[in-house]
Amino acid sequence: MNNNKTSDDELSNADTDSQLAVKRFCDGYNCAQAVLTSFANRYQVDTELAMRISSGLGGGVGRMGDICGTLSGAALVLGLQMGPKTSDDASAKEATYNATRLLQERFMARHGSNRCKELLQKDLSIPAEYQEAKSLGLFKTQCPDYVGTVVTLLNQILEESEVKE
Numbered sequence: 001m002n003n004n005k006t007s008d009d010e011l012s013n014a015d016t017d018s019q020l021a022v023k024r025f026c027d028g029y030n031c032a033q034a035v036l037t038s039f040a041n042r043y044q045v046d047t048e049l050a051m052r053i054s055s056g057l058g059g060g061v062g063r064m065g066d067i068c069g070t071l072s073g074a075a076l077v078l079g080l081q082m083g084p085k086t087s088d089d090a091s092a093k094e095a096t097y098n099a100t101r102l103l104q105e106r107f108m109a110r111h112g113s114n115r116c117k118e119l120l121q122k123d124l125s126i127p128a129e130y131q132e133a134k135s136l137g138l139f140k141t142q143c144p145d146y147v148g149t150v151v152t153l154l155n156q157i158l159e160e161s162e163v164k165e
Contacts, residue, residue, distance in 0.1 A: 030058025035073030060116030
């Protein structure tokens with residue numbers, strides 16, 4: 001059997017990763033958890049550990065409305081893929097920064113911002129606005145799209161990095 005993936009196989013895997021992440025988000029994972037746990041098995045990371053590591057990143061890091069948790073979760077995945085194993089591996093550190101920046105640029109090109117409070121047009125750090133976002137169903141109508149976008153873009157960037165190696 002041929003171990004080389006075809007582009008159709010890779011597209012199917014990317015679709016599957018995206019569907020899994022969106023399902024997890026809709027099942028109650030926060031946005032960062034949905035992204036990171038969808039890649040955990042790929043990097044032999046325990047799913048429970050991935051849940052715990054990414055638990056504070058939802059809602060723009062601690063519901064402060066800053067960088068979208070999907071992007072924070074994806075940055076953790078990029079670190080697992082290409083991050084430095086030692087403090088003096090400047091090349092790996094730079095590659096990780098570049099990939100993380102590229103992911104954010106592509107996300108912002110599609111959605112207009114990388115900040116939760118701008119994407120949802122609600123400041124989740126304000127309890128009344130958080131409740132309003134919930135009552136408007138923003139977490140159900142908008143966030144699944146952001147989760148899906150990030151996983152799709154993340155898979156593209158991971159594939160591009162593998163081609164370069």
